[in-house]
Amino acid sequence: MKKRISVYGFSLVFLGIFLMLSSKMIAQEKESTEVAKNDTVKVINTKEEKNRNVMLSAESATMPRQLNIGLPFQGDILIMENDLPVVYTFWTQMPTTAWRYDQSIGRIGLMSFQEGALTFGKVGYMVTSWDRQASRKFKGFASVYTSNYGTLRYDVNISGPIGKKGWGYTASIYENYEHGSGTNFKYTNFQERAEFFKVGLNKKYKNGELSVLYKHAEVTPYVMGGYSVLQYDGKGKTSEIEDFKIGKDSYILGSGLFPYFDYNTGEAKMGDLTSDEASQNLTDAFYLNGEHRFKNSMKLKYSAMYMKSKAALTIQYPLSISISEASESDVTEVYTLFGTQSDVNSSTSAYDYPGEQYNGAVQMVSSQYYPQVDINTFTARAELIKKVKNHDLRGGFTYQYYSAPIVFNSGVYYQTVEANPRLLNRTYAMDLSAYGMGTSYYPVTDATNGGIAVAGTYSDNTYSKTALYLSDDFTVGKRFNFGLGARIEHENNEVTRSIYPNEFVQDRLYTEKFKNKFNKVFIGNTVVKLTNNFGLLADATYNSWYNRYWEIDDATGAENIANDKDLIVTNFGGGIYWNHGKLFSLVSKITKIKKENNIAEETITSAAGESERVYPIFYDIETMGWSTDIISEPFKNFNMHLLFTIQDPRYKGYSYSTHFDNGEQSYNYSDNVIPDLSKILAEIDASYFLFKRDVRLWASLRYFGEQQANKINTIYYDGWWENFGGIDYNMSRNVTLKFQVVNFLDQRGVKGALVGGDQITDASSYVGRKLVASGIRPRTFELTATFKF
Structure with missing residues (x-):
């Protein structure tokens, strides 16, 4: 691995200096960065969603x-920074490779479904964040985080004026030594290493401000x-x-080495x-933003x-239905540990194969290897408000330019079914009697490098x-509020690609x-x-975007006949709101969402x-749901947020x-x-001061x-709880300690679609068999100290 920028020691010294400065902290106004607030529901403002603690991720x-x-x-974008998406597309550049919620972020929120569609044509809720601006006098913010699994995360932000003519600066450092849930990955000490610098x-002037950020x-x-x-x-x-142990043991090859074939x-x-x-993943980004x-x-x-x-992105993807027990192996099949013996003794029987013979359960796994590629992105947005x-x-106006190759190398291999699996070679004995060579057998290994x-693709x-x-x-009289919006986007794109499916590109x-x-x-809402204190509300969203696909030319066998269909998402909702002071604020809606x-x-x-291979297959998705959201402060110092949803997400026309x-x-x-969507959802958030x-x-x-x-609905999982809890202690106006427990109920088990x-x-034939799915995050104890100076 290339040597990482040598900032670790410098960063620790830098952090130490600011922590010493924190002993001379000055009183300052509180800067809120909370997502979940217990304000009265403002149903008229449809641009931002409150009361959703989106940063608590299980x-x-x-x-x-x-x-x-x-x-x-x-895989749509989830995160905005300074009014722009942090990445153009989720694949293969993950948003969190270019963004973190650290002390450099001054404000954070959640964009509504309609606002995300109107501004960038996206489907769903997006986290919105804004970098800190320069302060009128020197200010500093710092935090240190650790967990019972040894994760260390720290970050510092400083800002202040430059002269007396409205100029100022901001600078920050973020370091993460992530151990996750303490899983024993033999090939690495860290689940993630991350460094951010900003x-x-x-410049503030009479009628506005301007900011540049690297x-x-x-x-x-x-x-x-x-x-x-x-x-x-x-x-x-x-x-x-x-x-x-689910959530504790690794199901990735213990060596960290995986076989693949050049695309x-x-x-x-x-x-x-x-x-x-x-x-x-390396990112260098330049921002220019302001208002006038x-x-x-x-x-x-x-x-x-x-x-x-x-x-870069690499995933080892188990194929769950391919797990086979030793008792199910054909007598002509032999699995041997890869790389444990270099020579083959071809003069003896068919079962003298390289490596030590393995007689346990076997899993087939797919390598999905997207090696490091260069990506260029330019995004701009301007908005006039009157x-x-x-x-x-x-x-508003938006422009997006994105240029990126996708190199996909693939391969399939066999591994042992255990914690930190080992790579296997599969060898089978070919019966030579069919070729008039008696009843002897000849060993055939169907793998190279394991x-x-x-075939991959490009x-x-x-x-x-x-x-x-x-x-x-706009408003009509004192009783009616309306919102209307429309977006039209012109798109050009060019693609150079492999046109022979399931073949190497050559x-x-x-x-x-x-x-x-x-x-x-x-969009429309009312x-x-x-x-x-009581009223009706309704909203409607229509969002369509161009989506291309390819068909095979029967004469050449090439997948080069370009076609397109509009992907269409419609979302209709209607219900009531009822505000009763601090006792409760309620919104209850019935919604219908469809993706065609x-x-x-x-x-x-x-x-x-x-x-x-069957392609293309067209189908729709449709969900009818009823959600009720309640915020309550029934007595002093106690806040409660309740969210209850009943929904019915189903495929339509999928065969x-x-x-x-x-x-x-x-x-x-x-x-x-x-799959992976529940019919019943509930959320309970409570706090007491x-x-x-x-x-x-x-x-x-x-x-x-x-x-x-x-998808065929023959296998299902029982419901489960995700749970978080903690204590926040304001030691002073400038020092806060936060102790948090993730999964304090110590829930165990799996969720998500079966691979x-x-x-x-017929699910009955799989009862008692081994399968593969995603595990629930184990119980984790976390401690964070934040400082202002």
Whole structure:
């Protein structure tokens, strides 16, 4: 691995200096960075969602939670910084490789579903954040975090004036030595290493302000994906297998070395999860943002970002239905530990193979290796805001440019089923009698470097998107509030790609240009005040965007016939709100959300071992739901937030089939419940202040009801609770200690879609068998100290 920038020692010294300065802390106004506030629900403002503690994630200590909207998460952007997305697309550049919620962030919030659609055409809720601006006098913010698993995270931000003419500066450092949940990954000491540096200049003048900021990030996630092997016991129940603790043990090759095949040449190679090429992400971003107030009360807000990145992503993806016990192995199959013996004794029997023979359970795993590539991103946004009588008018412009290759190397290999698995070679004995050579057997190894050849792919994508959007929030009389908005986006893109599916590229690339495509968004909302505290509300969103797909030319076998369909998301909601002072504020809505023209690819395997790829498959998703959100302060110092949802997320028109020699094989998921989405969701957030509000006790509990584990709905998991709790202690106006416990109920088990389980039509045959799914994050104790100086 390349040597990381040598800032560790410098950063510790830097941190020490600021912690010493903290002994001379000065009183200052409180700067709030909380997402979840217990303010009265402001139903008229549809641009921001409150009362959602999005930074409490049961999946990751550094990633915001994913908010359930009745649609499966498909990798859309989650995070905004300075009014712009931190990355253009989730794949292959993960948002948290370019962003962290640290002391450099001055404000954080949550953009509403409608606002995300209107401003950037996205589906779902997005975390919004803004970097700290220069202060009028020197200020500092610092925090130190640790956990019972040894994670160390610290960061510092300082800001202050430069002269007396409105100039100022801000600078910050963030370091993370992440051990996650203490899982014993033999190939690495850290689950992640991350460094962020920011430095910026601000200029305030009579009618506005201007800021420039430079951000550098080095993030190396040595572990991607949290799969666990388990036993399926039937009827929603699972259990741990012997010598493997879910959430504690690693199910990634203990050596960190994995076989793959070059996407272009098909050459067998060995990758290293700890290498920069496989895991390191580098980001250099430049921001320009500000606002200007005109004499006619019109305001202009603007932001621009150029980012140059190197992004890498590597996942080892278990194929759960391929786990086989030793008792199921054919007598002609032999598995040997890879690399334990260098010579083959070919003069003896068929079972004299390289390496030590292995007689336990075996798992087939896929390498998904996206080596480090260069990415260029430019994003800009400008917005004019003007109030005219009872109208709040807004006109916006966005431009997005994105250019990135995607190199995908793949391979399949066998591994042992245990903690820190070992790589295996599979050898089978070929019966030579069929060739008139008697009854002797000949050993055949179907792997190279431990891997079985699977073709990768390549594409080089350039996108250019220009959009205009308009909105008007207005009132009619004292009882009616309305909001209307529209967005039109012009898109050009060019793609150079491999056109022969399931084949190595061999330099056979095809370029296609797509011009003058249009994406559209329309939103509307209303609030009718029946009384001063009670009323009706409704909203509607239409969001469509261009989505291309390819079909095979029967004459050439090349997948080079370009087609497109609009992906369409519609969201309709209606309900009531009721504000009763501090006692409660309630919003209760019925919503219907639908996503049309999803495109899928499936592979069908026959009983004889034949495989057939089916593409494209078009289908819809539809969810009807009812949510009730309540905020309450029933007595002094006590706050409560309740959220309860009943929903029914289902596939529509999802079926596919193919023909084999022994007949047609088909699958139909229509009207089935979507995996990884619960029908019942509940959230309880409570807090209580003690000792003149210097101590805050709090807890957050989220219930996820029964989840289907596969699309065909033959396997499911029982519901579970995600839970957090803690104590915040304000030692002084400038020093706060926070003790938090993640999963204090010590929930154990699995969740999420079963890998490779979508064609399991008979779940009874899998009772008592080993499968693979995602594990629940184990109980973790965390301590954070924050300082202001």
